[in-house]
Amino acid sequence: MTYSLVWFKRDLRWQDHAALAQASQKGPVRCIYVIEPNFWLQPDCALQHFEFVRESLQALDTHFRKLGGCIEIHTGEVTDVLERIWRTEPFAGVYSHEETGNGFTYRRDLQVAAWCKSKDLVWKEFAQFGVVRRLKDRSAWQGEWERHMASPRQTIESLTFWHQGCPQPFSMTAPAHLQHDPRLRQRGGRPQALKTLHNFLNARSIGYRGGISSPLSAPNACSRLSAYLAYGCISMREVVQETRAHLAQLPAQASRHRAGLTAFVSRLYWHCHFIQKLESEPAIEIRNMHRGYDDLREHAFNPMYFEALKEARTGWPMVDASVTMLKETGWLNFRMRAMLVSVAAYPLWLHWRPVGEWLATQFLDYEPGIHWSQMQMQSGTTGINLTRVYNPIKQAQDHDPKGIFVRRWLPAMRTIADPWLFEPWKMRLDLMHANAAPTPLNITEPVVDLALATREAKEKVHARRKNDDVRIANKAVIDKHASRRGSPRPKKKLSGESIASEQLGFDF
Ligand SMILES: Cc1cc2nc3c(=O)[nH]c(=O)nc-3n(C[C@H](O)[C@H](O)[C@H](O)COP(=O)(O)OP(=O)(O)OC[C@H]3O[C@@H](n4cnc5c(N)ncnc54)[C@H](O)[C@@H]3O)c2cc1C
Structure with a gap:
């Protein structure tokens, strides 16, 4: 009699867990999580990710203990840990989910495969998203996504653990070098994931249409499931x-809610669509998706602009308030993320890789496939998407016209009167010209002239777009990465309303 080893990674749940379900059908299971020192040294890792994982594993352990087992926490490089376990108590096979991670996890998985082969052991990996490994043809992709989402969930009623009972209490300590754990971030664990989903479906999703663009309404109107999906506390199939x-049981007159x-389901589809890009081409984590955009920004990186962005002192209130909110909460809505990257990539002319590394540590929901594809898309280096340039002053006028958001996150803006809300640096000069009494101001001047710097940046990107060689090479990128048809999109756009923030307690 032997057992199967279930290796938990970014799939920290106990329901609809294909690896656990399949392993348990073979007999006893032993569940492990490995703290990999070299993984946590990667530049895209932060303390908040570790703590979220710890909270999620704690919930998993609590559940397993009720069933007579536990999750074992091991520390070391995965092949060393497997070797150690194998030597003391050999197992019949390794079960896990496929992971589309960063370069480190890609190389580590190759080592694990080689180790299993050397022991003549089976390593069974299961898809957990609508992402297809070794995809041959993008045209078949949407059908694959639908098939995965419609297939039955893997319900796990009971488990037989190889070790009955666990003498050690659950414990996990973060490597000392890790930094950044925002005060107001979401907490990990399957119970929190389920609560967030149900509360979104039953109440907050009424505000989804029209509520997701403004950083004021978005914290409640958006589902807030991203971190739970990124760490697998809930499966994508469960959410879909x-x-x-x-949707099926909503009354016909609930058109806004519907x-x-x-629209929310479309985004769940995009989730996998974007991860598929990294799965199909792991190199896009570090190099341009379209090589025709190489050497555009690489040699022009201005570290002072980057520091200004990271320290929320670009001078554009909407940008600085968004950075401050992100640092405090670990989350930002899509539009504000896109605006930050657009400002970094165009007026500040910063290459997406260092900016993306920094943002990866700031986003609690960091999911490499979505993140790097979006970083490149918003920086104009994919060649297949329209150039999107977000003007931070217009974003403020459209999404925070009364200055509630910027005054909430930037105390200095509370001293600025409404007429200068969008361009506060003009206040001092205007008052001087009007011979008014000088007001003490703690306001930063913009790091660059927005209109001029944006125009110059767009010209440089557009010049590449028009280049004949670059245009010819677009086809290869489209063949590999472009969506063949639109996602399950809503037909009608409705104007928005948002729900009071108290409903979920995302009060920022
Ligand atoms: C530069 C940049 C980097 C990003 N990095 C990440 C990341 O690391 N991890 C991440 O989950 N999302 C990322 N996004 C996408 C998006 O901003 C977040 O998914 C969203 O803000 C998370 O909040 P939510 O779960 O409430 O979203 P909802 O609007 O409720 O969406 C539900 C789910 O759909 C998926 N989703 C939503 N929007 C997108 C999108 N544009 N592309 C792909 N999937 C989407 C996410 O899984 C999300 O949880 C990034 C966007 C940009 C512009």
Whole structure:
């Protein structure tokens, strides 16, 4: 009699867990998580990620102890840990989910495969998203996504653990070098994931349509499931199926709610669509998706601009408030993320890789496949997307017209009167010209002239776009990465309303 080893990675749940379900059908299981010292040294890792994992594993351990087992926490490089366990108590096979991670996890998985082969052991990996390993043809992709999401969930009623009972209490300590754990970030664990999903479906999703763009309404109007999906506290299939079931029972007159939930399902589709890009081409984590955009920004990096961005002192209130909120909460809505990257990539002319490394540590939901594809898309280096340039002054006028957001996160803005809300640096000069009494101001001047710097940046990117060689090479990028048809999109756009922030307690 032997057992199967279930290796938990970014799949920290106990339901709809294909690896656990399949292993348990073979007999006893032993569940492990490995703290990999070299993984946590990677530049895209932060303390908040570790703590979120710890909280999620704690919840998993609590659940397993009720069933008579536990999750074992091991420290070391994965092949060393497997070797150690194998030597003392050999196992029949390794079960885990496929992971589309960073370069480190890609190389580590190759080593694990080689180790299993050397022991003549089976390593069974299961898809957990609608992402297809060794995808041959993008045209078949949407069908694969639908098939995965419609397939039955893997329910796990009971488990037989190889070791009955665990003498050690659950314990996990973060490597000392790790930094950054935002005060107001979401907490990890499957119970929190389920609560967030149900509360979104039953109440907050009414505000999804129209509520997701403004950083004021977005914290409640958005689902807030991203970190739970990134660490697998809930499966994508559960979210899609629960949402579709909820949609099916909405009354016909609930058109706003219906439109919101349909738009939400489109984003769940994008989640996998973007991860597929990194799965199909791991190099896009470090080099341009379209090589025709090489050497555009690489040699022009201005560290002072980068520091200004990271320290929330670019001078554009909407940008600085967004950076401050992100640092305090670990989350930002899509539009503000896109605006930050656009400001970094165009007026500040910063290459996406260092900016992306920094943002990866700031986003609690850091998911390499979405992150690097989005970083490149918003920086104009994919060649296949329209150039998107977000003007931070216009974003403030559209999404924070009364200055509630910027005054909440930037105390200095509280001393600025409404007429200068969008361009506060003009206040001192205007008052001087009007011979008014000088007001003490703690306001930063913009690091560059926005209009001029943006125009110059766009010209440089557009010059590349027009280049004949670059245009010819677009086809290869489209063949490999472009969506073949739109995602399950809502037909009608509705104007928005948002829900009071108290409903979920995302009060920022
Ligand atoms: C530069 C940049 C980097 C980003 N990095 C990440 C990242 O590391 N991890 C991450 O989950 N999202 C990332 N996003 C996408 C998006 O901003 C977040 O998914 C979203 O803000 C998370 O909040 P939510 O779960 O409430 O979103 P909801 O609007 O409720 O969306 C539900 C889910 O759909 C997926 N999703 C939503 N928008 C997108 C999108 N544009 N592309 C792909 N999937 C999407 C996410 O899984 C999300 O949890 C990034 C966007 C930009 C512009």
